[in-house]
Amino acid sequence: MRITLLVFFLAQFLLACHSTAVPTEKTDTYSIPPVEELIDYVPRMVAPGIISTAAFEGHASITPDGQEMYYAIYSNDHAYSTIAYASQKEGKWTTPQIAPFSGQWSDGSPALSPDGKRLYFSSRRPLPGRDTLNSSDLWFVERTKEGSWGPATHMGEQINTPYYEFSPSVDQEGNLYFCSSRPGGFGDLDVYYAAKSTTGWAAPVLLDEAINSQYHEGNVGVSPDGQWLFTMIQHKPGDLGYDDIHYAFKKNGSWLPSRNLGPIVNTYTYDFSPKVSPDGTVLYFSSRLNRDFSIKEGQYTYESFQAYLQGPLNGFGNIYEISLAELELKTDE
DSSP states (O other), rough: OBOOOSSSSOOOGGGTTTTSSSOOTTTTTOOOOOOOTTOOOOEEESBTTTTTTSSEEEEEETTSSEEEEEEEETTTTTOOOEEEEEEEEEEEEEEEOOOOOOSOOOOOEEEETTTTSSSEEEEEETTTOOOOOOSSSEOOOOOOOOBBBOOOOOTTTTOOOOOOOEEEETTTTOOOOEEOOTTTTSSSSSEEEOETTTEEEOOOOEEETTTOOOOEEEEEEEEESSEEEEEESSSSSTTSEEEEEEEEEETEEEEOOOOOOOOTTTOOOOOEEEEEESSOOOOEEEEEOOOOOOOOSSSSOOHHHEEEEETSSSSEEEEEEGGGGTTTTOOOO
């Protein structure tokens, strides 16, 4: 068990103005430690109480200068999601905002191009000229000269199908990786590759059994140089949790068999949405790390339990980061 359960386990961001938690009959006062001291976990939670909150956050992607982060926020039942972003000012993350191209239809899995000039995402918004909602297609927006985002562009029928397309990721050449439930794959969701072409993208190709399996490959993230591919695989026998992140290295033009990323990142619960920073040095991902609500000493009050549920360690997804150098990834079979 990686989590050190502390009395009341209150969230730091809700109690920033208070020095003590609500006392019970068995304790007097209790100083609230930083969130990073509450869990025995090497990856670092990104901006507790600002980006990583009581809501379910995933699919974080950061700009080349490290000053903006885009990510998805989900409703509790995952029926709806929207894309938010936060900016850094003087080294601190500001209050997030909904991205200007999001906030109406259900949008998710944002992924910036390594140069930061495009942002790819999935959406259930209606196709142009149609009134009905789409299942889930891939779209993109482009940076304008003023630095804002232009209108959303559907990626077309070369990429999208009547089935489910999700979790886009592009390398520095513009080659596209994504997940789809279209017929002909290994399982319910598989990873596809579409090479960049002069007119858009070539026809998507299903990656082979080095990457895909009969299990659920639901998220994908490629490194900017195109040499590393990270996938989330769901409910695979022998893995450490429900969702585990795997990785593969490209050698002589082919992907070596995917490996489990291991216990530094993967936990007994859900670990997902891997994305690599534009400089290729940091892995961003999400985890539902805390799912044990019991405390070993004392007892909750109604107020303290409500505060716990409204904090970032309430068992919903939070965003984490870790240097790839800390993971000692293998480049051989």
